Amino acid sequence: MIRVGVVGGTGYTGLELIKLLLRHPEVSISLLTSRDESMPDVGQVHPELTRRLETRFSILDVTRVEDQIDFAFCCLPHAASAEVIRTLVDTGIRIIDFSADYRLNDVETFEQLYLVKHPDPERVGKVSYGIPEFFRDQIKDAQLVANPGCFPSSALLPLAPLLAENLILSNPIIVDAKTGVSGAGRKANLKFHFPECNESVMAYSVGKHRHRPEIEQILQRFTGHESKIFFTPHLISMNRGILSTIYLRPEKGVSVDTIRSHLLSFYQHEPFIRIVDRPPATKDVSHTNFCDIHVAEDRGMIVILSALDNLIKGASGAAVQNFNVMYQFPEATALI
């Protein structure tokens, strides 16, 4: 049994992670931490987990972590996460970080986007990015893995294999994404107040969302060359799910069939990527670790639809998949 800790487990990704880990036959949840001192019982924070878990929330004590756990899932906000991880790393335990702290290629981009000094700048750019479909070999041996952003997962899974093979133009690529509100986290905010979101749809952070540089940098890391993403996220009145509608042009002479075939063959052995023959609905992947991808064509324009659950394949499911890779468990363990 691997003793795992969930550091900062009071949010939605923490909840989904705990639920997945409860199904994992090789895991015991030995530590649950919260920065709020007043909330000891799991059922008070997550009523869904009442009586399912004896571990109580406690405050993280880095000096004791080594004795408590073998592995840490770190679900803290950006900067707070790296602050903890730079210390945790020295204990030798292995870690998956849910924050953006170690996803980017360079500190400068991070600091411009997140408007905060990076607490652990030396490690930035050297950490494995947790998409096993692209970086399985690195993840396997990594001590620290940066779990990807939800929008980036949804865009990278269809785009990276096509760009790596030069099947599509790298500029412009338009990613029009629609997300459920759980993507905004579990913190009261008038913007996400029920009557403000329900029965409505809106775009936000047009041209300025932090996930756009993440998509571009990981594409570059995987393919070796630059691309230009125009990314517009939209908030829609549902809890969970991301649908990315991607508009791009094929390279000269490349047909839509070639593009579809390449994705089919690239993903043929992957347990969680399905190239589907109809536009996917987010409900088809809701509460699962699947990413469903469909390729259509409109008079020379390629339109790719990519659907995943932002809390599972876009966060906690991807983390468990990475964990399985790191321990060489069957990759779908706890994820069916």
Add this chain to the structure above:
Amino acid sequence: MIRVGVVGGTGYTGLELIKLLLRHPEVSISLLTSRDESMPDVGQVHPELTRRLETRFSILDVTRVEDQIDFAFCCLPHAASAEVIRTLVDTGIRIIDFSADYRLNDVETFEQLYLVKHPDPERVGKVSYGIPEFFRDQIKDAQLVANPGCFPSSALLPLAPLLAENLILSNPIIVDAKTGVSGAGRKANLKFHFPECNESVMAYSVGKHRHRPEIEQILQRFTGHESKIFFTPHLISMNRGILSTIYLRPEKGVSVDTIRSHLLSFYQHEPFIRIVDRPPATKDVSHTNFCDIHVAEDRGMIVILSALDNLIKGASGAAVQNFNVMYQFPEATALI
């Protein structure tokens, strides 16, 4: 033209009120106040109202009110409202108060329920309760009208005429109410965070909601005798609408047909009360000033269903109806 002011117009009832008043041919909105100093333009607070209204939000200045308006709709929270109104009253302008401050029969009940000292205790119990279907004559001549609570409206409209005629038992009366989330107001709170409310239903304040004593007291005011209400509100994943499902027993020898007939005859000339022959859906009354009431029977138990829009007939529509009564405008003005 009557110059009206909306005092405290940044919430949902304020928004709905302004939209109704914009349709009122005898009204000009001359004053809009907010306690937040930073929000001058209406469109910033209520994007829906962009370019529809030139009046800007300002801080209420009681010393100038007389020169600015003839009438005030006061949409402040409880206690804050009476604090302002006790001064406004002296200026001679007429007022409809949306808060609970002047709805109850006595100060003690108010202070127990709202846990605050009443700022204007002398007036409590002497103010007209704004259900024109019951108190039209008093409202007509009143300077100050207490606009009713949304749940109370939904329960009182079917119950009061039946109790007044001794057609039903006054104890127990069970009111199982379901409300949309806008009833909770427009203030960020984790309880009303989109993913906490969406795809879920829950009861709250079981046996302890402040609207229960309001229902009981107004029933007593209208019928002259006591009754006992068991009231359970539920929060459901929609923006607006209240459905009250009411369980009660007829007095000995009274049939369901008698009950139905009495409601039909009591409300036959009322423009906004419809006794309908199917269980109403809240969508049938959404965005309208109607209250739809249906009477069913189940082996001797009477089951009454009462549906209204909590922001219209449950708040701002009722206020405009009261305003029309106070000025003897046709009662449906601006409400169709």
Add this chain to the structure above:
Amino acid sequence: MIRVGVVGGTGYTGLELIKLLLRHPEVSISLLTSRDESMPDVGQVHPELTRRLETRFSILDVTRVEDQIDFAFCCLPHAASAEVIRTLVDTGIRIIDFSADYRLNDVETFEQLYLVKHPDPERVGKVSYGIPEFFRDQIKDAQLVANPGCFPSSALLPLAPLLAENLILSNPIIVDAKTGVSGAGRKANLKFHFPECNESVMAYSVGKHRHRPEIEQILQRFTGHESKIFFTPHLISMNRGILSTIYLRPEKGVSVDTIRSHLLSFYQHEPFIRIVDRPPATKDVSHTNFCDIHVAEDRGMIVILSALDNLIKGASGAAVQNFNVMYQFPEATALI
């Protein structure tokens, strides 16, 4: 490995059942049937199951069933189900029936409620009712189990233990239930068209719902005496979940604490019943096999809140739990 068949697996309960069975280590899904001849591939019927299951839909051939499966989950509509089961039973395979065909105590009530001649009247009243919390011993050895209705489960779980101990009055018991729309099945119908249900709530079948007699009969079966249920279901704008708000009186001298304690002790060893100390939200049990029960009191009236997922504890999860009982697998297998 037990070879199971899902007979009539194209609806929502079929989908949820298949998803649960895919997690069951002792089960292989060997047969999937549909009455529609044109739908061979699972992914076409349930896009969510694309590539997760090789079995294709086929037409049920009763003469071959014995060679194909050891166990049948029968998800057909009422009457159609008994039509098949009366033949299946002779093959000796064990069966859980999702329909209402074998739930009631007598044929007359069935035929009055469902307006159809019962195809297998001899067996009615002799089949185990699939609530393991009440009838585990019978279920263990049964060849055929009648899986309970979703509303009945939600009402019976809190009521039966209290009535059996004479802690509460058996008349009147008011059950005001709220259900998500998936309870209506997966068949196009204007009543369940998205814009007709969204942003609305309504009662239906007031005093006439088929699940009321089911609740009363099973209460009698479990407690030995009659009770009278006043049952009003409401359709609310969410996919899944049932909340039953139950109003009843304690027997003379019985306190709310006694009631709560009895439920706590009755359910103390049950894996899926949680007596919770706050009113449960349906999201707390959504996608789980839990039923959360809360007991409150309002001036002598007991108010019980009971929440479950209509598709899991109210249907497919209960079926898998019954299956586990029948094979003496740990009862939570595939249900965490």
Add this chain to the structure above:
Amino acid sequence: MIRVGVVGGTGYTGLELIKLLLRHPEVSISLLTSRDESMPDVGQVHPELTRRLETRFSILDVTRVEDQIDFAFCCLPHAASAEVIRTLVDTGIRIIDFSADYRLNDVETFEQLYLVKHPDPERVGKVSYGIPEFFRDQIKDAQLVANPGCFPSSALLPLAPLLAENLILSNPIIVDAKTGVSGAGRKANLKFHFPECNESVMAYSVGKHRHRPEIEQILQRFTGHESKIFFTPHLISMNRGILSTIYLRPEKGVSVDTIRSHLLSFYQHEPFIRIVDRPPATKDVSHTNFCDIHVAEDRGMIVILSALDNLIKGASGAAVQNFNVMYQFPEATALI
């Protein structure tokens, strides 16, 4: 008083139209027709309209229409509409047609898209297209007006003025649209069954939606030159509202400010078009006749957001606005 008829008034656009007309001081609704012979009372079809309207549904009798009405709003499906209108036109009454029958420039395109022989081919291409912001002068004197499609309105309002001035490239223009489910009409269909749409988002008719040629043809009619639209509609879990996210490139040397300024000046006297300085939410225009347009820029790509209510500015509100133009009533009559 103008006696108007609503031909085919049982759907959602019919309902919204009737509600608007009830507010119109110059209109009496003298005729309501349905092709279903069994539905005489308005309240049975539209519970929302119970007791608000005495006119009952009847079967259209073209020989009597002249005596019954001065004006017809025709809300029939495509082809059925032209079938009726070609006869109605001869009576001399004026007509607004909600269907697609007279929107396109040529019969061939119509017949390819709608897979039906056009019943009135001679008139196609000669009928005014009902966007008063573009074609007010033609509409004023027209006997027959083709009310625009909901998606086309949302795309044409921002695009046409920019293309007419050659401020943007005419190819490629990507229109990624999100619509509420009421856009699919009021007819039971598994695709629009509540649990299929709720908590989900999906694209449909990718590259093949009938509104794409309508957008292209009207752009050509207004600007005189061709453009190429890549149009992807998405179905989201809300009742009403369309948000179009439009990606395009400026002509060489044209800045985002020029584009924004041109829209501001083009629409400065229009009562229902608001150029807003934040991305609009569909709730900002819900239940109104406004179209809110926002212009953003992302590294040389122009991103335009256009929001309207598909049933009001996208259908019935536009029709009333056109009606007001045809009779030279103030254009906002009944629309505030």
